[in-house]
Amino acid sequence: MSHDLESHVHESARRARAAALDLRAVPRATKDAALEAMADALIARTDEIVAANALDVTAARESGTGEHIIDRLRLDADRVAAMAQGTRDVVALADPVGEVVRGSTLANGLQLRQVRVPIGVIGMIYEGRPNVTADAAAICLKAGNAVLLRGSGSAARSNEAITAVLRAAVASAGLPEDAIQAIDPSDRSSSTALLKARGLVDLVIPRGGAGLIQTVVREAQVPVIETGTGNVHVYVDADADLDMALDIVVNAKTQRTSVCNAAESLLVHKAVADEFLPRVVAALLERDVTIHGDASFAATDASVVDATEDDYATEYLSLDIAARVVDSFEDAVAHIRTYSSGHTEAIVTGSLATAQRFTAAVDAAAIMINASTRFTDGGEMGMGAEIGISTQKLHARGPMGLPEMTTTTFVVTGDGHVR
Amino acid sequence: MSHDLESHVHESARRARAAALDLRAVPRATKDAALEAMADALIARTDEIVAANALDVTAARESGTGEHIIDRLRLDADRVAAMAQGTRDVVALADPVGEVVRGSTLANGLQLRQVRVPIGVIGMIYEGRPNVTADAAAICLKAGNAVLLRGSGSAARSNEAITAVLRAAVASAGLPEDAIQAIDPSDRSSSTALLKARGLVDLVIPRGGAGLIQTVVREAQVPVIETGTGNVHVYVDADADLDMALDIVVNAKTQRTSVCNAAESLLVHKAVADEFLPRVVAALLERDVTIHGDASFAATDASVVDATEDDYATEYLSLDIAARVVDSFEDAVAHIRTYSSGHTEAIVTGSLATAQRFTAAVDAAAIMINASTRFTDGGEMGMGAEIGISTQKLHARGPMGLPEMTTTTFVVTGDGHVR
Structure with missing residues (x-):
């Protein structure tokens, strides 16, 4: 069972990888159109999302979950509208892909450019609020990445519904739907499988309490960005x-x-x-x-x-x-x-x-x-959307926006240059 | 025995941590003076280094090591002079610490600056050439970091001698000698201890063959930058x-x-x-x-x-x-x-x-x-010294020079601003 889930996660990651390769060269206008379609679809299919969420809320209540937690889990039309607005906010942000970070002509005439490119496949492991699903999907897509969304078991139906809506919208805009996938949270092994998927997953970002972050860092064999623990x-x-x-x-x-x-x-x-x-x-x-x-x-x-x-x-x-x-x-x-x-x-x-x-x-x-x-907040600091706040020192430190969801390639152009 | 070595590594890391805190605020002129002293000392104490190296070479030859590997291990006056020159080359490079990466005044008047700061304590795990010892020490020091140098067992005496020379030079320039420390390579456990030293070591950079890199990535609980595997x-x-x-x-x-x-x-x-x-x-x-x-x-x-x-x-x-x-x-x-x-x-x-x-x-x-x-080389690409070539996507990709050996802090200055 847990072995099946692992295979399933790896199969999802392989499809995400293919989608990510397609996304690398997609221009901003197409990505923005997909984001608009995602926002429209969230609004149009609000009832469906709220109905799925109601099942999660009922199950949480039956299992004795506190009202504080249930409030974080609960979605209504206003909260779905806020998710759609969050997606539209990403449209307004500059596309980081293609930005030339550094460039020069070297002494031997070689032309050097360091250019932002997508990271590839990003895994999100998170707890609580279902709005993270839409936020993370929008930010990852805009930066040209595919995302594997592993939310909490308590929000499984909500996340599945949101993801289905977003995937259909992405496909309608002509982009690969596998750029956005929900990972079955029914067992801890799906999280472990993501963390060990070397060669398939380029980065995992955990969002949640200190316990989650610690587990992720201990188990991970793929690169991880620790987030959010704030003493x-x-x-x-x-x-x-x-x-x-x-x-x-x-x-x-x-x-x-x-x-x-x-x-x-x-x-x-x-x-x-x-x-x-x-x-x-x-x-x-x-x-x-x-x-x-x-x-x-x-x-x-x-x-x-x-x-x-x-x-x-x-x-x-x-x-x-x-x-x-x-x-x-x-x-x-x-x-x-x-x-x-x-x-x-x-x-x-x-x-x-x-x-x-x-x-x-x-x-x-x-x-x-x-x-x-x-x-200390991406919105307050003028970065627009944020996918988390990094508390580690590598790659990104503090609020992470779109540029932090990219890596770079050195493109060196010569005319037959040899050493 | 292996437990003792682990304690010893952690004790070294704690001293490195204290040294790194001291180094954070040291101005460029002082760091450059220390680098000059390091270069001078390498030249002045060449005989001592070459004598220690001769013991490593003899031991390698007695254990049947091939001449190709022995050539990589061997130091003579010319090679020590090249190490000294490499150290002096770092003097000429700009200090990345304090560089303002991004800055603006926000709509509410808050002044935002993202400033480069040292990473802290860096562990190097490497094979072969003893010149990596001096190169890594110079780059780490210039970027305000302390470094723990875990070379190969076959170069233990050479690395110990080089490190002793560099430490004395650093101390003579008024900086903490524990900014540069050799880690006992007599047992694999010292490498493992570095990789698991969460909270003490901020980054480990492995330099060596694919086997070393794989082991490091599998064992690491601290952030790692994979380097150098090039198909x-x-x-x-x-x-x-x-x-x-x-x-x-x-x-x-x-x-x-x-x-x-x-x-x-x-x-x-x-x-x-x-x-x-x-x-x-x-x-x-x-x-x-x-x-x-x-x-x-x-x-x-x-x-x-x-x-x-x-x-x-x-x-x-x-x-x-x-x-x-x-x-x-x-x-x-x-x-x-x-x-x-x-x-x-x-x-x-x-x-x-x-x-x-x-x-x-x-x-x-x-x-x-x-x-x-x-x-694809730091020197060829105009970055000056390089500490390795990253093949991972996070933090640094391609040749890593001084700026890649820093992280950033957002410094936000207000006048009683609240939300």
Whole structure:
């Protein structure tokens, strides 16, 4: 059974590979027409998608899934319309394929160009929201890649329905439908098969919790881009504007809690602790945040709970924050170096020198100076659609848009040049 | 024993990590001074290096190693001087750290900059030539990275001596000596420990034969860049200038055979076979090349041996070439898609349309149009030093120079911006 599933995944990957070869040379206008057709089809066949989703929702409810998770799973006409709009947004983005990244004529007259080309076959392994299915399909197609979509078992019917709609639309635009395929999520082995499909799959992107990411990295024999684990700190420096610091901490922690760019830890320089702690504790408690604090925080309000080592290492993704007073800038940096997942780290300071030292010392995908950590986002950073936020250092770091879904080829043109 | 070695590797990696954090903010002038000191020290301590190398050479000879391999291993004053010159060449290259890759002011006034920063700790696993030790150390240091050098057991004393010289030079320039460390190659487990050192090692680059690369990819839990396997084709099109084609085939196959950008297979369009085959077969035989050919090639000269399926899949790295007549451009592309390792593929053609179709259809790190495959090389392509040639699609593809040894950070500067 699991062996059958593996063969099935490899067969899908082979068809994706053939589709990807066809897509390499497709011009932007054709890809954009396919994206428009995909958006139109999502709208036209909304009922079908919502009906399939209702089966997933019923099954989830029967198996006792919490309402929070069910809300992420649930689709209605508005959410499908948002998926269609997301697809249309990709139409407006420049085609990265064919971009000349570097070019020169060498001393011997050889003409060198480094040109963006599609990566090929991309596997997505993701949990939860079915909108990832449409988002990933649109981004991969625009960058000329085929995609194998391995969503969660709980969203199987929804993803199957969305994929069927998108495939028909792609075919109607004259492109190979196998550029978009759903992978059967009924068994863990389909995920493993994707991760071991060397020579068939060029890249796997996992999107989900730390557990998923760890499993993927451990099992993968194809290249992987780790995404989204964010143990994000806000450091309030001795030279911070405390009104600004308060706004940023509250925004970074509470504007949306379930996302990787939400703040999980607060560090406050001791020089401003007496003034800042009462204000920030009151503001966070007012918004129902549970503060896991050190002795200084605990002394500020009785409802602060004692922080453990685990609290500083935890990505809560909830209305919880770990909080600590640090003796110095160096202590703040040392704390961040110990616990950071390399996603986003923020400093609030009025000192240019301190901001520069922070930038030099902290190794993360994004560093925020006097801004909320919530800005680490493809849309907010002006990249348009994003397929995930990379927390690894190779290939792409931070939000990944269309250019990150390409690789390059050196095209060297001579006139009989030899060495 | 093997467990001890693993602890030892992890301890080295931790020291490398500390050194890498120090190196992040070191300005170019200091790094260049260290590189000059490294070059000076290699010259000043040549005798010591050559003496250590002599022990490796003696041991290799006693264990029956072939003279070809021993020649690769052997160091003399000239070769050490070449290593020193290679190190000085890196001084002249621009520092990639701090380069702003992308920058803009967003609609809300946030200032966005994507800046190159060092990757951190890089592991090199390599075979053969001890000059890789100095080359890799210089490139990694210039890009602000610490490097763990795991060479082959047969070069252990040479690499240890070179590393000792470089470490002392780095320290004399005021930089942390642990930025350059040799890893004990006495047991396979040191290589495995590097590959599993998640959180300690940011990237492992294997340089060596296909077997080494496969092992590394299979075992790795840290990101890896595959390098250097080149099953390289030259396709002589119906519209080729046959004089040019002859020069290119001979150069690509024979100018140097043991390198990844040497040609391993020749494909000739049937329209020019009658005219080209006698010429190319004679030219290759004259240079002692063994031709593994199809029936058309076999019919040209009695010394052509019959090609098997294996021949088309083999990276010979020797004076052998697989050769075949193809019925069409499409057949040539299909053959290349089947057997290519994605390194370098060449076409010889006078037709612009065919050159463009080849570029669109073939997925490789480099495509040569009317030029020898031997030009896929960091030095030849004007990048200066190279640390390897990537045959994977993520992060870097083709020759990797200094910029490829960096990652980026998004630095976002606001004035209290929240969402």
